[in-house]
Amino acid sequence: MITLYDLSLQNDRRPSPFCWRTKFALAHKGLKWTEVPVGFTEKDKIAFVASNTVPVLKDGETGVKDSWAIAIHLDKAHPDKPLFKSEMALSYARFANGFVDTVVQPALFPIVVGDLYERVRLADQPYFQESRGKRLGTTDFAAFQAKAREKGVAAFRGVLEPARRVLKEQPFLAGTHPAYPDYALAGAFMWARIISPLVLLDGDDVVHAWRERMLDLYDGLARKALAA
Ligand SMILES: N[C@@H](CCC(=O)N[C@@H](CS)C(=O)NCC(=O)O)C(=O)O
Structure with missing residues (x-):
């Protein structure tokens, strides 16, 4: 199971540009995910990977922080439909x-x-x-x-x-x-x-x-x- 920790504003708007990179990357790979909304001051929700920022991804037992690291992780853990073909x-x-x-x-x-x-x-x-x-x-x-x-x-x-x-x-x-x-x-x-x-x-x-x-x-x- 994949969980994305995503920045949330009023009315649960989800604007984070870095989280959008991850959402597009997950969709590109045809992976399903659930989302956990995170307010700017809800750092406790992402403390399990010692991160101050989102996106954070929990993929099974693996936690990954930083959108670029997440993209690299996704290609390693789910090699189908690569984000980076070469x-x-x-x-x-x-x-x-x-x-x-x-x-x-x-x-x-x-x-x-x-x-x-x-x-x-x-x-x-x-x-x-x-x-x-x-x-x-x-x-x-x-x-x-x-x-x-x-x-x-x-x-x-x-x-x-x-x-x-x-x-x-x-x-x-x-x-x-x-x-x-x-x-x-x-x-x-x-x-x-x-x-x-x-x-x-x-x-x-x-x-x-x-x-x-x-x-x-x-x-x-x-x-x-x-x-x-
Ligand atoms: N280099 C990071 C940047 C992530 C980042 O700056 N995220 C912003 C949301 S767009 C954040 O979580 N900010 C929290 C804060 O400012 O406290 C990545 O690519 O994931």
Whole structure:
């Protein structure tokens, strides 16, 4: 039995971009799983793997923390329908993962942080203020977000250019079929979709068409999630 410990906000919204990578990876492999919602301050639920963050996966008796480690674990423990079919596929996925972690998500955070804060469970809001306030240098997340959006939406679209170039040539980042590079980028878009009504992409952007395909995958797994 596989259990995913997943970040939960008000109304049980599930926005974590890293948890979405894991959900897409599990669906890719045709594995079934159950989910345990975890609030920002419910660290006790994930203490069994000494983690402060989700996703955490419990696969039988094995606990794994960190979305990338989980992906590696899944291919080892369940070799059918591999996430990484070759060393090159693994390397490309690692690159895409790093691109999303260090470029895409940091471009997204300032333009959605106010909307995110509004949806954090009330009990978790002081923790969020303290932790994210330190990072941003303010706890007025609404004002920070408004200012960031003046240039931030255009900047966000700009950082997607490497993905856009690929998606002009093929339906998925991984080629004719989706794989981990797609799941990494789609995780970032799921994060935004679930916490904010902000329109991120032009309708005629190839990234927009790709995002629609990602929402449809695996019986609409992503589309079914409660959006903002
Ligand atoms: N490198 C980790 C990052 C995980 C992460 O930062 N998760 C966030 C949710 S999106 C979290 O659990 N944050 C808890 C906190 O901020 O206290 C991974 O890939 O799993």
